[in-house]
Amino acid sequence: MLKDQTTGINIVWATNDYEELGLEFLPQAEIKIDFIVGIHKKIIQPRVTKAKLNQSNRTREKAEVFTPSWICNEQNNLIDERWFERENVFNISGQKNWKTNKHKIEFPNTRGKTWQDYVDTRRMEITCGEAPYLVSRYDTVSGKSIDVSKRVGLLDRKLRVINENTDDESDWFKWVIRAYQSIYGYEFQGDNLLLARENLLYTFIDNLEYKFGKKAELNELKKIANIISWNIWQMDGLTFTAPYSQDEKVDVNHQISFFDNLDEEIKPEYVARFCVIKDWRAKHNVEYRTLLQGEK
Numbered sequence: 001m002l003k004d005q006t007t008g009i010n011i012v013w014a015t016n017d018y019e020e021l022g023l024e025f026l027p028q029a030e031i032k033i034d035f036i037v038g039i040h041k042k043i044i045q046p047r048v049t050k051a052k053l054n055q056s057n058r059t060r061e062k063a064e065v066f067t068p069s070w071i072c073n074e075q076n077n078l079i080d081e082r083w084f085e086r087e088n089v090f091n092i093s094g095q096k097n098w099k100t101n102k103h104k105i106e107f108p109n110t111r112g113k114t115w116q117d118y119v120d121t122r123r124m125e126i127t128c129g130e131a132p133y134l135v136s137r138y139d140t141v142s143g144k145s146i147d148v149s150k151r152v153g154l155l156d157r158k159l160r161v162i163n164e165n166t167d168d169e170s171d172w173f174k175w176v177i178r179a180y181q182s183i184y185g186y187e188f189q190g191d192n193l194l195l196a197r198e199n200l201l202y203t204f205i206d207n208l209e210y211k212f213g214k215k216a217e218l219n220e221l222k223k224i225a226n227i228i229s230w231n232i233w234q235m236d237g238l239t240f241t242a243p244y245s246q247d248e249k250v251d252v253n254h255q256i257s258f259f260d261n262l263d264e265e266i267k268p269e270y271v272a273r274f275c276v277i278k279d280w281r282a283k284h285n286v287e288y289r290t291l292l293q294g295e296k
Helices: 052-062 069-084 115-120 154-165 169-181 190-212 218-231 288-292
Strands: 091-094 097-100 123-125 183-187 232-234 247-249 269-271 276-279 284-287
Touching: 069 091, 069 097, 069 154, 115 154, 115 169, 123 154, 154 169, 154 183, 154 190, 169 183, 169 190, 169 218, 183 190, 183 218, 190 218, 190 232, 218 232, 218 276, 284 288
Parallel strands: 123 183, 183 232
Antiparallel strands: 091 097, 247 269, 276 284
């Protein structure tokens, strides 16, 4: 859950909120298990539980935006209205709340619009923070937990569809894997990213217990966690690079000329590492920036 698949090391803090705790908590330092357990187990908290001053500072200094759950729901509803070509598919929103549609979701009798197609449809939340558009385990205003059957995230909706259309556990898990492989999001700050990843992992645990009344096994958690580590990644959204990542660029074509000062040290060039994500259907990795440039 801490691994950065682009750099091969752990995700970094990428915020100065914790640097008073020591060098291990500087923005460019890796987040390691020892730094978030024991006496430090509560230093990373969801935004709703942070002090008001801290919330305000992060909004002002880091452009961290607080999005209420009901707004996430209304915007996600717009996406589904476009896909289903009808309104109020999963719920009816209004008065800063929503009423869940308790009937089984019906799919259009149209090619490419089956429940399996819906699960496979790719969705992404940019600058995802704690990923409230993907999963809604708790209300972002009150902090209160939301029942599995009433959740409104993009992944929550896919999992609801899977719960309604599969009964065999192995078949259920196969489609849950595909649902997770279809959901993406990136975030700059390491604490938010870890919370997002945790929210997605706990969402799997919640749904397994909701559907089959059982606890997740370690091998299942590892499979889901691996997908999450690829699909919910740390990135500077302006440069498409991993924060504070620098690779030495070696110029193999450099030749010393007669006029070069041999006593002068040749300083290496450093380039930031562009983030890599996985295309699970095509079974290959791709630099995220190439997707925006229309490259293959």
